[in-house]
Amino acid sequence: MTFSFVATPNAARPLTASLAPLQSRGEILELSGWQLWLKSWGRTRITEILHVENSRTHVLIGAPTNIEELRSLATLATAEALSASSVHILVILREAFGDAVLSLVEGPFTVLTFGPRGKLTVVTDALGLQPVHTVRGRCLWISSELKNIGLCGPGEFKFMLEEDVVAHDNRPDSFLPISNAERIRPGSICSFSFDGRGHSVVNCSQYVTFRLAIPQRIKREQARLATYSLLSASIRNVADVKDSISIPLSGGLDSSLVTALAAQCRADIKTFAIGTEVSNEFEFAQTVAHHVRTAHHDLTFGDDAILQGAHEAIFYNEIFDGLSAEIQASLLCLYRSLEGTGGRIVTGYGSDLLFGGVLRPGSAPNDANAELWRQIYRTRWTGEFSQFGANRYGFEVHHPFWTPRLMGFALSLAPEMKVSVDEVKVMLRECAAENALLPEEIVWRRKIGIHEGSSVNSIFASHIGVAPGDYAAKTRYTYAKFRAYMSAEDAPDAGDNV
Template identity: 30%
Template sequence: MGGPPITGFSIRITTGEPQAGDAPTLTATGQAVAINVPAGGLHWSGWALTASAPIPSADGVTVVLAGELYHRDALRVAIGPSADGVNDDAELLLACWLRYGAPGLRLLDGRFAAVVTEGDTVVAATDHAGTVPLYVRHGQDGLAIATEAKALRHGGPSEPLPGTESVPGNTGVRRVRAGTAVAVVPSSGKASAIRTWLPPEHRIVLPEEEAVRRVYTVLDEAVRSRLDGGPVTVVLSGGIDSSSVAALTRQSGVETISLGTDAGDEFEAARTVADHIGTRHSEFRVGSEDLVRQLPWAVAAAEIIDADVLEYLLPLVVMYRLLPGAGRRILTGYGADIPLGGMHRATRRLDSLDTVISDDMNTFDGLNEMSPVLGCLAGHWTTHPYWDRSVLDVLTALEPGLKRRHGRDKWVLREAMRDLLPEATVSRPKLGIHEGSGTTSVWTSMLLDAGVAAADVPRAKRAMAIAIHDRVVGQAEPPADVSFDDVLRDVIASPSLAVVK
């Protein structure tokens, strides 16, 4: 199995009779199976993206889970005999809830969004890092909850909810914050929220040897917990982050994949790693301007307007769309830079490095960099070991001198992987996927060629992202119907933007 039983959903929970509706417009692909479940005084209706839609229920508690859990054995031990033999993650969540209630969500380490009803209360929760985004619309007619904001674009005024934030361009739609569970009583409107995880602010001081061992151990466990016995594909750039994940898979049949353009590639570095660890390796090359023109797909999947983050995500979206077949389980090395400070190579002072790491860990929420829709739009399930809860707890908490040491960035990770990877890979300088593929520079060149002044390029990129977002999210237009070039012309022609020389 490439992905979990349910990869996304759009649900309405009401106290009255359910309202019939068409399957929601979602960017993620998959069979939309109808949900129609009475649960005590509440009623579920909607759709799940799945081959089947098991909705477990017991003792007045009903659960739907999109995604997967990664520490099933440990969770079964914590829950006790009622979890013996339970293999389905939704049923495991149900057993956890019956033992611990809502605080049991703090036990879960996974990549998921979940909805639980008990009595007259609805709880909407996302994982510790919000890697499966979750959106809500709360009104007098009930509660609508979905894994994509575009599915909730229709509806009346929405009540603000604790533990949520407004979504740009989607009036009335709220996003559940990462590591948060929001409880709502639809009949009264009473609502509350609990935090299930927070990025650690304390720092651990460890000897070099112990720090290296601990990083190796938690990352190894995170990678192994994501292997389900089927074929595995690993995105490989040849840098330390992705190479570490590829090396730790340590199972036969692993395929590694790399993307390049006419503006740049990292094929040689990736081949060096693939040859060293013995994976089947595939390279995909696409025209750089063709890659940038697929921006509407990245916006539709991530549902954000941050142009910088979209530049990171766009090469991944393009690569997922190029992969033959469907139903792949894809592991990435994405995200290591945030807790390890890899994006701040020019930051030399350790106090400054720690400050920016803390800020990055406290502001990642809502960027949707890990959204499964990035892969699900092509029928694949992606997962990111560096954002395993245990890995984040260790990497973030390590004191900054272990991250910048002996003149090397991400020193502790490089040392942890030294015995598994070629020396050229361990010592290779950081290069972001948007840099290696030329995404950033080519998009900039396309704007300059169209007449945008150099000083206005960042503003023009954001304006394009907003314009595309309005169409593919706000109006749920298929990204295939949105032309990059048409949007660029509209942005340039807009008097209010004044981005032309």
């Protein structure tokens, strides 16, 4: 289960007083000249994520989903890996194969290594599923959640002007709308140390870098086989656990594919269709649930619940972008409605950006991959893949499409396999049809956004008093809430237990 953390040099003053508001919510450790505050969102004990070796303390934040595969690889270096903890396995792999081996780790994780003479090394996951931020306020802060720093006292953040945030979305993946803060890039290894005068020295490198690739024009049957194989393996990694599996099912291609493949792994899958009093997609979700035999439930939420979901998305996932907050609103409603049941939630989120669901039929093939990469890159700073909203309600959330291997394959796949004159997500549809995974009417169903099929976009717009497509206004509203939430000046109705 994911942990929330804050690290800061224990030489800074008044550090103890700054962390006092967090004391009752977690545990503070003194490690090699740093204070580390940790909170577990689940049953895992802090001692289970620590590994001490050669005067270094390694701390694993998060939960890699393919840890047994990594354990098998680590046994090539030492038999000790057979009984090693997850964090120890990552230490073994880095020592044996170098930093690039971290690109094989799937799922949300951060590794903090506290070494001699106050050196701290931070490793972020390849896709930014577990965000890490640095803030230079009264002292240097390194934290998974900005809101925890806001709890430690006023004035830590220097927020950017609204017009600078709304002006465009061409941002580096380290972007935060806070001038004295930045997000550590996905796939990074950053070391923090101090010079003779006590000033911080930061050195960062990338162990993996995703970028727009040269299109690979392989045979269509090979592409279908690779798509099926990679997605099936990713779903097995998240579904082959003791925990229960719940899937938000709209009846669209992406969530339906994930449901069908998960149902091949186990017979106890639960699916949930999310609708509002305005509209829903229950008919399509029921078709899929009946076809693959899941325990299915339709959930209808009122406007107030949807708006609470949007505010919780801003608060927990620390989103300042209007579109991202809107899309996440219904998922927060699902997490809230299932609170206390535990387990994993598995989604089809991210598929559209890999296989062309956000494109228009007839889009110029030569431009398709560039547009998809632009939108993939955008997710690296929006916060929409963050785990904290699900964690708040006792869940792990996993997105099987969002793995390094599947993403690497999709980024290089020739665009004509994604978009045609009259269709998008061509390869996914062909893959589903070839393997008889879903009813034909689902395979070829027209793409509808999760925020559109249940009219969340209209409900959010009506609350603000703007047109549904006015995302500049939605971002202004979202950013105002973000500033208040991160500064501990406000919290959503359900946000008392941060």
